Every structure is written in structure tokens, then in C-alpha cells.
Amino acid sequence: MESQILTTPPNFAPATSEFDANAWMHVQLQRTEQALSAWVGVNAPANLGDAMRYAVLDGGKRLRPLLVLAAAQSVQGLPEAAIRAACAVELIHAYSLVHDDMPCMDNDVLRRGKPTVHVQFGESQALLGGDALQALAFELLTPSELEVPASVQAKLCRILAQAAGAQGMAGGQAIDLASVGKTLTEQELRHMHSLKTGALLEASVAMGVACATVPAPVQQALARYATALGIAFQVVDDVLDVVADAATLGKTPGKDAANEKPTFVSLMGLDAARSYANDLLEQALAALHDSGLQDVRALSALAHLVVSRSH
Amino acid sequence: MESQILTTPPNFAPATSEFDANAWMHVQLQRTEQALSAWVGVNAPANLGDAMRYAVLDGGKRLRPLLVLAAAQSVQGLPEAAIRAACAVELIHAYSLVHDDMPCMDNDVLRRGKPTVHVQFGESQALLGGDALQALAFELLTPSELEVPASVQAKLCRILAQAAGAQGMAGGQAIDLASVGKTLTEQELRHMHSLKTGALLEASVAMGVACATVPAPVQQALARYATALGIAFQVVDDVLDVVADAATLGKTPGKDAANEKPTFVSLMGLDAARSYANDLLEQALAALHDSGLQDVRALSALAHLVVSRSH
Numbered sequence: 001m002e003s004q005i006l007t008t009p010p011n012f013a014p015a016t017s018e019f020d021a022n023a024w025m026h027v028q029l030q031r032t033e034q035a036l037s038a039w040v041g042v043n044a045p046a047n048l049g050d051a052m053r054y055a056v057l058d059g060g061k062r063l064r065p066l067l068v069l070a071a072a073q074s075v076q077g078l079p080e081a082a083i084r085a086a087c088a089v090e091l092i093h094a095y096s097l098v099h100d101d102m103p104c105m106d107n108d109v110l111r112r113g114k115p116t117v118h119v120q121f122g123e124s125q126a127l128l129g130g131d132a133l134q135a136l137a138f139e140l141l142t143p144s145e146l147e148v149p150a151s152v153q154a155k156l157c158r159i160l161a162q163a164a165g166a167q168g169m170a171g172g173q174a175i176d177l178a179s180v181g182k183t184l185t186e187q188e189l190r191h192m193h194s195l196k197t198g199a200l201l202e203a204s205v206a207m208g209v210a211c212a213t214v215p216a217p218v219q220q221a222l223a224r225y226a227t228a229l230g231i232a233f234q235v236v237d238d239v240l241d242v243v244a245d246a247a248t249l250g251k252t253p254g255k256d257a258a259n260e261k262p263t264f265v266s267l268m269g270l271d272a273a274r275s276y277a278n279d280l281l282e283q284a285l286a287a288l289h290d291s292g293l294q295d296v297r298a299l300s301a302l303a304h305l306v307v308s309r310s311h
Numbered sequence: 312m313e314s315q316i317l318t319t320p321p322n323f324a325p326a327t328s329e330f331d332a333n334a335w336m337h338v339q340l341q342r343t344e345q346a347l348s349a350w351v352g353v354n355a356p357a358n359l360g361d362a363m364r365y366a367v368l369d370g371g372k373r374l375r376p377l378l379v380l381a382a383a384q385s386v387q388g389l390p391e392a393a394i395r396a397a398c399a400v401e402l403i404h405a406y407s408l409v410h411d412d413m414p415c416m417d418n419d420v421l422r423r424g425k426p427t428v429h430v431q432f433g434e435s436q437a438l439l440g441g442d443a444l445q446a447l448a449f450e451l452l453t454p455s456e457l458e459v460p461a462s463v464q465a466k467l468c469r470i471l472a473q474a475a476g477a478q479g480m481a482g483g484q485a486i487d488l489a490s491v492g493k494t495l496t497e498q499e500l501r502h503m504h505s506l507k508t509g510a511l512l513e514a515s516v517a518m519g520v521a522c523a524t525v526p527a528p529v530q531q532a533l534a535r536y537a538t539a540l541g542i543a544f545q546v547v548d549d550v551l552d553v554v555a556d557a558a559t560l561g562k563t564p565g566k567d568a569a570n571e572k573p574t575f576v577s578l579m580g581l582d583a584a585r586s587y588a589n590d591l592l593e594q595a596l597a598a599l600h601d602s603g604l605q606d607v608r609a610l611s612a613l614a615h616l617v618v619s620r621s622h
Contacts, residue, residue, distance in 0.1 A: 167355065175356050
């Protein structure tokens, strides 16, 4: 079945006549920003709350929340569970950026065009603020059982914890750290990214799906979509790191090359990396088709966005 | 009801003839160490797994796991849920120590008589390892629903996330950081400790209780026990920081005074602090009596341990 998809990728241009992807995204981004603003850093001790809000609000593409909401919509998941999951996964992403930017890690001073959290608030607040954001992610997933059924809460926490931890995002970052100055094989590079960025992108889709009760084959198809999208995201990131400037990117470009970090571009060359990103888009769209779900237009639009983005 | 307890504290010496507190503790500690060893840092990328295991294994009093297990025993909670909760709360405690010891926080080089994690493994591994331990805590709480019912999983995650976050432990640490060099009132000091250390100790008892379905008045009585024990723990910590030496304490003593951090001893004096710890012990024991539970002997023994400990 997998090989059939790979050899005969169907054509899934977004059905713009029926579905306005920009309008959908606008509405979902608004919901997400409002929810994050209502939930993050509220009632936290002053400096800590400020650092948490600075790290999360008014910035970021919100790709992970959009994936959660699109996946939840495709399976008609519970809206309250979906918006909580959308915010929770974004908090994990945001805390990882805060910690990753710190002097003992990447020592980055610019993020989304603004000073990084430790530059703005000091290292201790960046450390604590990141820690508090991770805890808040799980707090958002566990409201009273009147708001979200316990079985959904447990599933969401399970998916997110696995994706964030040593066998997910944190593990990928550890491999990334250990790989500086080394020549990774393509397989090793893939493994590192499948943990460092892939795990959380895949979790986003899985959490959206977990907002409903869905047959295993549908889950599996959407998981294939998420895997392809996760790799595509990283390939495009590597391409942009080479071709974009700081103003477009909102962060320091060329950083990976300067740090001697291996990338898809350094391994395959720029043209092959671009072409690979398009192949992955087709795989993602084929998986959506395979799911048999009626309404995958938002998921489809997000896959296109990931590959065509300029920052 | 609260004032009645305070004015007529009953005498609850541990019933050593019927219950061997040391034997109970020995068995529970063994269970905890075995479980932690089986769960922590396994299948993590090499350096990260080593840092995680170093941070958690072969060290620590395991007070929080013992509180979970004692509370679970008092309400006849599910054993699988209890051992997972016991380990999860210890992972949150352990990660907080790793991050707290880092140069940008307390800059401590000695912990439990060993080099701290960032000294042993470098700052980036300490940061990542701590992050991964927090994620692992929530992963342990969310196994398959065949092992622990979803409703218990959700409750455990809810309690732990709230206790670990900005309105719990992380918030208390932020207040602590902001209070260096300031003269706190007793009320401010209490508030700081109620978050920084109290929240997780209270969560330990609450998580043990959440392993069973328990009437609200019983929950409330055990919550009062936990609150008194949490304050007592900090008062005794402050006393030991003044009177103990590094060999007994396993960390640098006199550090709080050197950092001009306010303590119960600096506020009330040494004798009054010691006497206050004993009052709190009596409050904790009275709350246990109040719970009406049959078997509170382990909880009683832990309260005595907290007040009489030498490190």
C-alpha cells in the first residue's frame, strides 16, 4: 500500500473554490492566540509570568497548533480538547526554543526578530520560565472532567509526554548537540530530526486525532501524513537556512553551516533537497487521500504551507 | 474544626509495637529504586540517558515517593498507579534540583555528596536532562489504560502539573530568586515555601490519595496533614542549614545565610524554629487522626521522620 502511494502520487491541489485556506487559518490563529493569552503566565509570580508570556505570545507560525486543530477538524474531535491540545503542544515547542537559545546551548540572541528570553529576562528566568511552560502544557490538558473526558485527557498527556521527552524532542536535541562537527550519514540525520522536530509535529496530528475516537487505519494514514510533513519541514528549514536572509527568517541564517551542523542541503545539495521536499508533500497528500476522511482540506493546506513557506 | 485541632493536639507516638516503620520504609524504598532504575533514562540517547540516571538514581531521601506510597496505602489505592505516581513526583523533584544547581541559578557544585549534574555532564546535558525528566514524569503517569484507569491517570497528571508549574514549584523558585537580599515578612516567606517545596510535598500526598476514590473530608484531612508536613520540612531544612555540617548534609551548609536568603531561623531564631517544627508535627498527626482512616501509620512515621531528620 505504501509503495503504491509512492509510485502513483495523486494530484491534491487545495480545493480553493470550496475552501478558503487563508480564512480558515486566520480564524484558527485567532482562536489559538486568544487561548494562549488567556492561559499563559496568568497568576504566575510577576517576572516568571512576564517571561512565559514573552516566550509564547505574539510570535511564531503556530504550525503545531494549526496541525492539531486541522487534524481534530478532520475527525470531528471535541473542540475544547482540541484547543487545549493546540496550546499545549505550542507551549512545549516554545519552552524548547527558550532553553535551546540559552548560552549553554545554541547561545542565540535573536528569535522571531526579538531578543531571546534570556537576553530580555536573564538566564534564570529563561530556565524557570521554560520549565513552567512545560508544566503548563500538561496542566492545560487536564482540566476538570466536565470539560474534557478523562480518557481523552490521558491520551493527550500520553502522546505529548512521549513526544517531548528523551525518546522524542529532548532526545533529538541531545543527538544534535553530540553531532556538532561530525559527518552524519543521511540515516543518522533523519533519526535526529525525526526526534528533534518530527516527534512534536507528529504528536500535533496525533493529538488532534485523539480528540475523537477514530479507527486504527485512519490514525495510521494521518500518522503517515504527519511523518512526511515532519521531514519536509526540516528539509525546507535547511533550505531556508541557506537561501533566506535574517529579516525574512527572523533568526540568524547560515548558523547551522557556521556550527558545522550537518543538514539535508549539505548532504544532498540544494536542488535535490528542494525536490525532496516536493516528494514529501506528495507523500503527505497521498496519505490524506488514503485516510478516507471527508474533510482533509485544512491538513492539505498546511502541508502545502510547510513546503512553500519563506520563513 | 481547624482551631480545635490546634488547641487540643492528641499524642500520636508511632505504634512501633504493631508497625515497624523502618521495615516499611526499607521495602518501599527498594520498590521505588527498582522502579526508577527500570524507567529512567532507558532507551534515551547515550549522554542524555546517563545524565538523567545520574540525576535520579542512588541518591535522595525519596521523601516524596514515600509520601505517595504511604498515602496510597492509607486509602488502599491501586498499587500500579501509586508506584508510577511515586516515581513521577520524584522525577519532578530531581529535575528541579538539576536546574536549580546550574550556574545561572544557585551555582552549586555539590549535591548529595556528589558533583552536580552540570559539573559531571556539562550545562547543556543538565538543561536537557532536566527537561527530559519532567516529560518522563508525565509519561510514567500515562501508561496504557489496562495498567491504570484513564480517570486516575488524568487526576495524577492534573495534580502534578499544577504543583510543578508557575503556581507551584517553579513559581516558588521565581519568588525565591527575586527575594535574595530582601527582608521578607514571615507571611511572604511562608508563601514562597508553600510554592517552592510545599506544593510538591502536598501533591505527593494528593497523588497517593488519587490512587483510590476517597470522600472529600478524608481528602481534606490528608491535605491538612500534607500542608503541615510541608512547612515542617522547610523549617527543619532551615534549622539544619545552620547547625549541620557538609558531610551530614551532603550539600554546602550555611549557603542561605551567605546568599542573604531569608529563612525561618533568621526570622524567628533557632529555638523558636525548632519548637515550631514540633508544633507542625502535632498538627500533621492531628489531621491524620481527623481523617478517620484505619491505617495511617506510615504517614505518621514520615511526619516524625521529617521533623527528626539530621539531613
